[in-house]
Amino acid sequence: MAVISISPFAAAFVLVLTVVPFTEAALSADYYHQTCPQAETIIYQTVRNASIYDPKVPARLLRMFFHDCFIRGCDASLLLDSTTKNKAEKDGPPNISVRSFYVIDDAKTKIEKACPHTVSCADVLAIAARDVVAMSQGPWWPVLKGRKDGRVSKANETINLPSPFSNATTLIQSFAKRGLDVKDLVTLSGGHTLGFSHCSSFSARIHNASDPSINSEFAMNLKKKCPLKNKDRNAGEFLDSTSSKFDNDYYKNIIAGKGVFGSDQALYKDTRTKSIVDSFAKDEKLFFKEFAASMVKLGNVGVIEDGEIRVKCSVVN
Ligand code: HEM
Structure with a gap:
């Protein structure tokens, strides 16, 4: 298993950082109220079942949301697989230890069956991150929704994630x-x-x-x-x-x-x-x-309005 190495973080100081724009995008708590009212229940049940089966899942999904939002904003760019032409965020050094992508993929597959082409992967991840906190006896909050999924994911941009050695x-x-x-x-x-x-x-x-x-x-x-x-x-x-x-x-x-x-x-x-x-x-x-x-606030970072609703979270449409 590969792990986080120090050198890419150190290199972050000399690289020009990709600035993620902070937007006040038009997200809303009842975004899927008409179009997919069952979305949050499907996500909750999927995440809950996965967490019962594997108690490591909650921590992994919470971290996954943070890592997604910090690179190109909360656009599910972290969920994309690498291709022959492109090494994606998922394969960037700090993300090698991010696991349990299958949980989000499963929830999305079920949602696609219930309401096709409606709920973005970025929203699925935001809801899952809330659910794992609440189910670990933490707080619950209404998740604002309406994010779109990005089409770009680059491993080398993960150098902009904060390092555990930072002051x-x-x-x-x-x-x-x-x-x-x-x-x-x-x-x-x-x-x-x-x-x-x-x-x-x-x-x-x-x-x-x-x-x-x-x-x-x-x-x-x-x-x-x-x-x-x-x-x-x-x-x-x-x-x-x-x-x-x-x-x-x-x-x-x-x-x-x-x-x-x-x-x-x-x-x-x-x-x-x-x-x-x-x-x-x-x-x-x-x-x-x-x-x-x-x-x-984290869920508002870099939200894009011109993205897509990915059908499968690991590949662009
Ligand atoms: C402030 C800057 C942060 C740094 C430098 C940082 C760094 C790290 C590192 C190095 C790991 C361990 C990776 C490993 O070796 O497996 C980790 C794990 C974790 N981080 Fe952070 N993190 C930060 C902020 C956050 C935030 C904002 C969240 C969520 C709100 C978060 C949630 C987690 C969780 C839940 C784990 C455990 C993951 C697991 O058990 O698989 N971190 N973090």
């Missing part, structure tokens, strides 16, 4: 390019209350021993799981000790020096983000409310 300034800039503010950054990073990371995303940080912000016992535990000469490419650590429950433990862990990524821990080192971490650690309800609001 707060870099993360703030990366989010700002997508119209997301400092509070959105801290709030959405709370997505790391779910899921798992491979060693390669944090190994450098623990073995260089140069990061004094890590709790020493926690660092020792990570070193055990990810020894320097690690041969197990599947090895890693859960992002949170309650990694299948959506809660505010992520923020409590950061305060305790137990953030898995440098980019998580960075949020407690910077005055612009530290007080927000404190407020979410103290008040889970506040975190839930802000998470729902920031996910709606």
Whole structure:
């Protein structure tokens, strides 16, 4: 299994970034009310069944939505397969560890049977991302819909995804390019209350021993799981000790020096983000409310109006 490597991220500093325009596109909560009223039920049932069968699915779909929206906006460009002529986002280094595309493909196949050529793959993913949070005991919010699917997907653009080694300034800039503010950054990073990371995303940080912000016992535990000469490419650590429950433990862990990524821990080192971490650690309800609001904002990033309604999420029409 391939994993995230550091070098492409480092190269991001020298490449010209592709700016994703932030649009206030005309999305609405009842977009499919007349044309496909059963869409959300079909998606919910598909995602729920898949998650019962494989508990890794919720975290994977939440991350998938984030990675899609950050590259070319929420246009399902991440769902497209590579072709002989084009290496797609899916095969870009940070996305090799994004899995469970089959769940979105399944939901879309069922929706196509119920209401052909109506519901975009970008909307299916946005709804699925909401459902996995709610079904992991997190907040629920009405998803705005009406996105169109893009026709372009390029692996080399995934270099513009934020790196787990970034500091707060870099993360703030990366989010700002997508119209997301400092509070959105801290709030959405709370997505790391779910899921798992491979060693390669944090190994450098623990073995260089140069990061004094890590709790020493926690660092020792990570070193055990990810020894320097690690041969197990599947090895890693859960992002949170309650990694299948959506809660505010992520923020409590950061305060305790137990953030898995440098980019998580960075949020407690910077005055612009530290007080927000404190407020979410103290008040889970506040975190839930802000998470729902920031996910709606994330879902607005770069929404396109001149795309298509893909019939199959992995190929353009
Ligand atoms: C702030 C910048 C972010 C960085 C640098 C970052 C980086 C990463 C990395 C390196 C992984 C582990 C990949 C692996 O080794 O398997 C990961 C996992 C994950 N990320 Fe993020 N992430 C960020 C923001 C977000 C956001 C905004 C969300 C969702 C709202 C999110 C949701 C997740 C989830 C759920 C996982 C676990 C996936 C799984 O278990 O398969 N991340 N992230």
